[in-house]
Amino acid sequence: MERLYSCHRTHIGDDVRDHWKDDAFFGYQFLNGINPVMIQRCRTLPSNFPVMDSMVFEDHGFSLEKEMKKGNIFLCDYKILDGVKANTISGEQQYLMAPLVSCRQTDASRHPDVQDGRDERQGGEMKFLQLKQAAKDSLIFTPSDSEYDWLLAKMYVRSAEFHLHEVKAHLLAEVFSVALLRSLPMVHPLYKLLVPHTRYTLQINVLARNLLMSKTGTINRFAACGGKGMLTILERSLSSLTYRSLCIHDDIGDRGLEDVPNFYYRDDGLKLWDIIHRFVKNMLSYYYHEDARVQQDLELKNWILDIFKHGFLSKKASGGGSRCFSFRIFPKLPGIPEKFTTVEDLVKFVTMVILTCSAQHSAVNTGQYDYAGWMPNAPSSLAKPPPTRQGTVSEAQLLETFPDMKTTVHSMATVWLLSTQSTDKDLLGDYPEDHFTEDGPRQAIKHFQQELQSFSMEVRERNQSLEVPYTYLDPKLVENSVST
Template sequence: MVDYEVTVFTGSLDHATTYNDVYIKLVGTDGESHRTRLIDYKGPLAFIKGAVSSFTVSCSVSIGKLVLIELDKQRFSLFPEEDWFPAKVEITSPEGDTYTVPIHRWITDSEVHRFREGTALRAFEDNHHLGRYSREKELKWRKKEYRMIELKLEGLANCKKKWKDMHHLNRAFWHKTHMADYVQKHWKEDVFFGYQYLNGINPMLIRRCTALPSNFPVTDNMVFLHGQSSLGEEMKKGNIFLVDYKLLDGVKPNVINRKKQYLMAPLVLLHKTPQDQLMPLAIQLKQTPADDNPIFFPTDSEYDWLMAKIFVRSADFNIHELNVHLLRTHLLAEVFTVSLLRNVPMVHPLYKLLIPHTRYTLQINIMARLLLISKTGVFTEYAASGGEGMITILRRSMSSMTYSSLCIPDDIAERGLEDVPNFHYRDDGLRLWHIINRFVQGVLGYYYKNDAEVKQDSELQKWISDIFVHGFLSKKSTGIPQSFTSVAELVKFVTMVIFTSSAQHAAVNSGQYDFDGWMPNAPSSLQRPPPTKKGTTNENTMLDTFPDVNTTVKGMATVWLLSKQSTDFVPLGQYPTHHFTEETPCKLMKEFQERLEGFEAHVKARNGNLGVPYTYLNPVEVENSVSL
């Protein structure tokens, strides 16, 4: 007889405990053990939350190298069946070899569950017949459990009164963060209006302007009084920038509290001053030039100019929430996640690398569908783009999304923003991209030594194929790979997946209450049309245009919840569940964490010298996954 020492680690999650009887079978290259009930001196306490319990499993002869284990639990007598969350199992063989089997999964029934020994294996390396069988069975179950959800892109809470005055609105701003307080004090200022395009929650629209659009007829004498400069000269210097909300043109606005709402598709021209500030030069609120569509300038009356900026900020709120936030982080992360779960087994190195970046993504997206964008959802009922407009914006956003726009080095270059000063989203984002890329290169380079190994990995190819078909609707124009042909191509794509699911989501999510909690800076909707001629606005016009009290309060509460850090937040690079067991990926993981710590120190030092700190891409503030 030979003895195997089996150590079972029960997870530390709430309700991880089971008092059911637990059975194990060890399967190796040369044989297998009998199904054995795990009993030790702890008795029924062997599998309580956080327990580490050791057992002996005896075999008549050595089973060779461990391939997998089979686990099941059976209720004892009249006791109820209980869920159980084993974290991992370690097995020491009579030859002195130690094997680790990662589990990190709930077992909720009395069926037999197979879990692979922890060494990562690609499909073409899996030579044991039981290993291949368990791999196929796992993916068959996953395909049944996880399905692509079609987006159907083709086809003072009860008060409905207006705000009386700004004092009334100020009193409703009940909860303030440091940044939200700053926004309330500075929202009217041009310098802060420009700042938000770089370091607010939507840094994705601004681009360098080398030629004015034909539908934005701004002339030199409109923006450069006394001929001190010209648009042509400033464009040549790289000092003119454009934000175009054309994606909102013609979108049918919502009806809220039985009142028609208004959503513009503005064009905004900005100028980098010698003081390195980004200042708005001109605003046109509709796409088509006309006598009743004036171009507004900072030299206009206080409320003419302020109202123009308010309509821009409302457009920005709507395009940010639906395109930049919902589509380009939440829904993309869902596609990456579902394809991973359907096509890649636990033993695969890609699964081990990406699974921490999928935590809670499906759960939070289901909640969003139920509570935010359903027919009775908060966004549907209280945003200008809710209802029919939401479908139009999502459809247009899908058609304009490209692979390069999801890769921050390519995106920054395409928008001509490489040398814009004080652009902290760019600086921190690029640094995080390169840190993630180095980690991904190390891990995937360890498993894939050449391009041929990438090409022959059928599970890897199914993963990207599903993403291309279901996430990008099989459109070659997006630039998304249909298959992987090289290690470099794989590394870049996986870097994008991790960056999107962690850093990019943090950049466009975490500051929602900071920037949008004070409604005048980001109205979810506006209920009067924009002025058609100048000199007709005042404070009462602004108050009449703002959303009603209930719309404001619903929006404020929603962005507060969306940007609130979860109680079990896991920062980027931390891995409470260990899926890799080999020395090299574990070492690379530690180096990844050390580089993130170094970058965290850099961000803190930089922020100490800023009047307005940029914190959203500090690694300790970036969650590993889209989980909120």
């Protein structure tokens, strides 16, 4: 593994290699790794996660119930992977778990003013996890277990992360791109605004189908889920999707993460949303002076209806109950809208489209090699089942559970390729094709570029003081579209 990784090293990748075993870094990745959209504040543990106070607290002055009331308990639930049939690689059965993971944040660490001198890799004081959704079939692991029991349990979680992090961005970008090309003429202002954010999307997704998801593709040959399993994951991702989860202000609020310290994905994502929202509002307000103009635009109606019908199968409520919101309860969550009635409705939706195709994709794509290049931190597959009894895992068994050399080589090569920027990249805010001729929109584009430039400087200044810099939402690295 050392020899393989040494062929292509990165600064963050070196940090991952050095700290992948650390509990603090394990927790940090839920916030700022390649899948920062799973973690949520937890007010009630799921019924299939029977954790007792005695399992996780040595001090009887603490209890899970009290800690949840304080807002100190967080949950990641990978139930979307439950029942996905694991692949067979080189004639050997592989294993993919659907774990539940929880961690506790100390009261002191909730306040940014006490962070001076603390390692920003800290991701919660206490952690416990269960590797299967059915409690009767699974053990609950904690850091008090033996070294290799606990390390192996965390590896199954990291393998689950490997399978989920990039599904949504590519899926949605294609939906938006096809609807744009099919429903709006090239002279329409929304076409002019959005077409730069569709660049190469169809090409890259066709390549993904042929090179990753086909019978001879990398996923089918070297990932625990296999090609059929990935289709199941895609289907479940769509069925559990909500409009609010695509709008980062709503999503962060719904997950109860507004005050979590050292959450750079949130901080940068919210600022980028606001910058893009102001830009979109300035652009569209030039053409839509009042709500009636939105309602009367037949081509606009065709565009959103195409997305609603063909992208989301006319679901009026996406994900009502499929996603586990333990912090707040939403009995019926709104799906993608099927029409626009106000300018603000249109502005919000277009902001979401641009963010999804650019910044959100960058957040889950650009760091793939950083976090998965050192294979033990994100195995594409695991070759042994989880233990059925505590205290039974040895170092030899841990090594036997790792994927074989061929699988490791292919997974490392794949994440390196997918996280490499295009040689002819267009960054967020770059519009080399001059679609707009009016002064108003041209000034709005110029102001947008200035805001992105200022924000990039803020990000880079902050990152100078971080042990692990968070760069994935720096506008100088974010591409306009899903092109890798």
